[in-house]
Amino acid sequence: MVLEIISVFFYRNKRLIFDNFNLKLKNSQIMILIGSNGIGKTTLFELIVGILEPQKGIIKINNQLIQKMFEKKRKNFTYLPHKDGLKDNLTIIENIENWNYLSASKYDFVKLKSSLDYFDLFKIKDENVGNLSQGQRKKVSLSKLILSNNLLWLLDEPFNGLDSDSIIKTKRILENHRKNGGSVLLSSHIDVKIKSSRKIVLNKLRQKRRRDICEINSWEEL
Amino acid sequence: MRIDGFFNLIKREMRICLKNSFVMISFSSFFLISILIFVFAFGSGSIDGDKLYKPIVWVLLIFSLMLISENFTNNDYADGSLKEMQFLGYSEEVIILSKGIAMWFMIMLPTFFLIPISSILFNVTFTNSVILFLNICLACPSLILISLVSSLFSIQLKNNKIIQFIIIFPFYMPIIIFTTSTTNNDIDGYIFDDNNFLILIGIFFITLPISLLTSKLIMKEINR
Numbered sequence: 001m002v003l004e005i006i007s008v009f010f011y012r013n014k015r016l017i018f019d020n021f022n023l024k025l026k027n028s029q030i031m032i033l034i035g036s037n038g039i040g041k042t043t044l045f046e047l048i049v050g051i052l053e054p055q056k057g058i059i060k061i062n063n064q065l066i067q068k069m070f071e072k073k074r075k076n077f078t079y080l081p082h083k084d085g086l087k088d089n090l091t092i093i094e095n096i097e098n099w100n101y102l103s104a105s106k107y108d109f110v111k112l113k114s115s116l117d118y119f120d121l122f123k124i125k126d127e128n129v130g131n132l133s134q135g136q137r138k139k140v141s142l143s144k145l146i147l148s149n150n151l152l153w154l155l156d157e158p159f160n161g162l163d164s165d166s167i168i169k170t171k172r173i174l175e176n177h178r179k180n181g182g183s184v185l186l187s188s189h190i191d192v193k194i195k196s197s198r199k200i201v202l203n204k205l206r207q208k209r210r211r212d213i214c215e216i217n218s219w220e221e222l
Numbered sequence: 223m224r225i226d227g228f229f230n231l232i233k234r235e236m237r238i239c240l241k242n243s244f245v246m247i248s249f250s251s252f253f254l255i256s257i258l259i260f261v262f263a264f265g266s267g268s269i270d271g272d273k274l275y276k277p278i279v280w281v282l283l284i285f286s287l288m289l290i291s292e293n294f295t296n297n298d299y300a301d302g303s304l305k306e307m308q309f310l311g312y313s314e315e316v317i318i319l320s321k322g323i324a325m326w327f328m329i330m331l332p333t334f335f336l337i338p339i340s341s342i343l344f345n346v347t348f349t350n351s352v353i354l355f356l357n358i359c360l361a362c363p364s365l366i367l368i369s370l371v372s373s374l375f376s377i378q379l380k381n382n383k384i385i386q387f388i389i390i391f392p393f394y395m396p397i398i399i400f401t402t403s404t405t406n407n408d409i410d411g412y413i414f415d416d417n418n419f420l421i422l423i424g425i426f427f428i429t430l431p432i433s434l435l436t437s438k439l440i441m442k443e444i445n446r
Contacts, residue, residue, distance in 0.1 A: 012446070046305075046309075049309035050308075050309060051305055051308055051445050052445060069311065070311050070313070071227060071311035071312070072311065073309065073310060073311035074311050081302055081305065081306065082302075083301060083302025083305070084301070085301055085303040085305075085306040086301060086303075087297075087301065087303070088301070089238070089242050090237070090238065090241055094237065094241070098234050098237065098238075101230040101233060101234060102230055102231070102234060102306070102307065102310050
């Protein structure tokens with residue numbers, strides 16, 4: 001199991017967000033979390049990557065407790081949060097290089113070029129990120145996935161702000177990653193269709209209790 | 223934490239700082255303009271340069287530190303890179319330490335030129351300006367760490383600058399007392415007293431663990 005969330009209970013700002021929440025992600029699997037705004041999708045990702053700690057429950061990545069992973073984290077998963085972490089005053093290539101240093105990936109210019117080329121960003125590689133549109137920023141962020149060697153990808157709203165061509169390109173990356181044995185957990189507030197993916201719908205807690213997860217059918221074909 | 227990870231963080235911070243020339247320019251211009259205001263306010267002839275110069279420099283330094291420290295934390299918080307560093311497995315202490323080192327370079331580089339210029343404006347002797355520069359070199363790490371804690375406080379307190387200032391200001395006091403007392407000994411004609419320098423180093427070693435621990439707690443609280 002790549003990712004295991006077992007009986008997680010999380011309470012934040014006097015609000016119960018997860019009560020006995022369970023989730024399992026296997027190898028070569030794409031799972032889509034669907035839920036309305038403010039339902040707790042980003043919170044779930046922050047729990048998974050260890051920024052937040054659940055009051056109860058266990059979260060494991062590759063059979064290791066996330067709280068005990070420390071610097072091993074960057075070798076086990078790639079997380080693209082909703083806030084992209086890009087610096088406005090740095091160029092596209094400088095931002096990617098910075099991420100490359102921090103994530104301790106091996107610097108490979110050819111791979112970096114191909115990752116930017118894939119989203120048509122290489123020709124504007126020396127442009128400051130502050131001058132880019134929201135969609136272009138998202139593409140810079142998504143190009144990190146091509147550079148990543150990790151098998152587990154955690155993507156918070158990866159399709160936000162993207163045009164239809166880029167959405168297709170992103171889906172293609174995800175599908176290729178799955179074919180190569182990788183796993184993806186991604187969130188979306190809209191219904192996205194990706195081949196052979198599994199969908200999980202997060203529902204609001206009603207009064208004290210909440211139905212944690214409600215599984216819909218798995219998608220076999222688009 | 224492996225040492226190469228720490229160097230990667232410093233490299234990242236330095237790259238951002240050097241690209242963001244606004245930090246150095248705003249620090250230098252604030253410092254220089256304020257010094258000029260004091261020079262014009264005192265007028266010519268009647269300035270007791272040695273006595274007034276160093277306290278003025280220290281007050282300006284503290285204010286400019288508070289001014290620029292927010293660039294090191296608030297921007298990272300706003301664009302999500304503060305969290306990014308955390309989920310990539312870098313500990314909060316190492317993040318703050320790397321920011322502190324980058325900030326120290328960003329302050330010391332312009333200070334190296336600003337101190338001689340402002341010493342000329344205040345008719346301060348060469349020896350005194352060298353002692354002041356050494357003082358700044360030794361006291362700045364502690365002041366920087368405190369200002370980084372203060373800027374993290376400002377995120378936690380939703381940019382409430384007044385409360386931030388009230389909470390943090392008393393921590394500057396010991397450093398100011400010992401940096402200016404070196405000055406007084408010097409002015410009164412005493413032989414150069416290096417005890418205060420040792421005290422400043424001692425203060426740094428007290429400030430370092432306390433500020434790193436406080437920063438870690440604040441960062442955890444911000445995420446919550």
